[in-house]
Amino acid sequence: MFKILNKKVLHENILQFTLEAPLIARKAEPGQFVVLRVNEYGERVPLTIADFNREKGTIDIIFMVIGASTTVLASLNEGDSILDLVGPLGKKTDIRPDMGTVVCIGGGIGVAPIYPIARKMKQVGNHVITIMGAKNKDILILKDEMEKISDEVIVTTDDGSYGIKGFVTTALQQLIDKGIDIAEVVAIGPVIMMKTVADTTRPYNIKTIVSLNPIMVDGTGMCGGCRVQVGDETKFACVDGPEFDGHLVDFVNLMERQRMYRPKEEIEKDHICR
Numbered sequence: 674m675f676k677i678l679n680k681k682v683l684h685e686n687i688l689q690f691t692l693e694a695p696l697i698a699r700k701a702e703p704g705q706f707v708v709l710r711v712n713e714y715g716e717r718v719p720l721t722i723a724d725f726n727r728e729k730g731t732i733d734i735i736f737m738v739i740g741a742s743t744t745v746l747a748s749l750n751e752g753d754s755i756l757d758l759v760g761p762l763g764k765k766t767d768i769r770p771d772m773g774t775v776v777c778i779g780g781g782i783g784v785a786p787i788y789p790i791a792r793k794m795k796q797v798g799n800h801v802i803t804i805m806g807a808k809n810k811d812i813l814i815l816k817d818e819m820e821k822i823s824d825e826v827i828v829t830t831d832d833g834s835y836g837i838k839g840f841v842t843t844a845l846q847q848l849i850d851k852g853i854d855i856a857e858v859v860a861i862g863p864v865i866m867m868k869t870v871a872d873t874t875r876p877y878n879i880k881t882i883v884s885l886n887p888i889m890v891d892g893t894g895m896c897g898g899c900r901v902q903v904g905d906e907t908k909f910a911c912v913d914g915p916e917f918d919g920h921l922v923d924f925v926n927l928m929e930r931q932r933m934y935r936p937k938e939e940i941e942k943d944h945i946c947r
């Protein structure tokens with residue numbers, strides 16, 4: 674059992690849990706994820722590790738309440754426990770010193786997993802520009818934290834209620850137009866956002882890494898549920914990723930696969946909420 678040490682409401686349907694998980698915290702690296710099961714009836718939910726503290730033996734997860742399992746998860750409180758937590762899973766982000774200017778892009782809840790990546794990019798000596806995107810200013814998360822670990826933070830909101838009015842690609846295109854020498858872009862967020870980021874950087878041949886979030890079951894490469902098409906190859910996001918070259922990912926296929934179970938998910942959520 675994994676105890677919830679702290680529960681923080683970042684927005685009405687975005688929550689942050691600090692979990693007691695010393696073995697996972699000891700090995701966790703930016704880019705990796707955990708698979709959790711709230712209780713014995715729960716499905717397995719993959720969530721990227723938003724933060725970890727090796728000394729305290731804790732990891733943080735940030736999630737949006739969108740389906741049946743996250744609804745149950747959100748109903749837990751400090752002192753409650755989660756039945757299963759497996760991790761750290763997946764490959765860590767490739768972070769090297771002196772890469773140069775790295776643009777870290779987080780869209781919506783994707784700001785959570787980009788945070789430890791941006792932090793380590795900066796720690797090892799890179800120049801980090803963070804672009805954070807949200808629908809409006811009320812659902813901007815981790816802005817203060819991002820400002821502490823980035824050389825520059827640019828905020829975009831769809832409705833213009835904060836920062837630049839537009840999408841993360843609006844800000845990215847502005848950086849490119851300014852002639853900033855971007856060594857690499859790392860983008861995490863909704864699939865359509867990651868696709869448009871990759872479309873933006875492709876003509877300039879800027880290396881672009883995206884973190885994919887397909888449906889996962891075991892998280893260890895055995896079920897094939899998380900398969901994604903990357904170039905000519907079929908990859909398993911849980912063991913080969915979750916990060917891949919954004920210029921090679923078949924995003925259309927990924928979006929179709931993500932939609933497959935949505936009707937069933939709605940029925941299950943209705944059932945739980947009643």
Ligand code: FES
Nearest residue numbers: 890892894897911
């Ligand atoms: Fe089963 Fe990746 S989740 S192979």
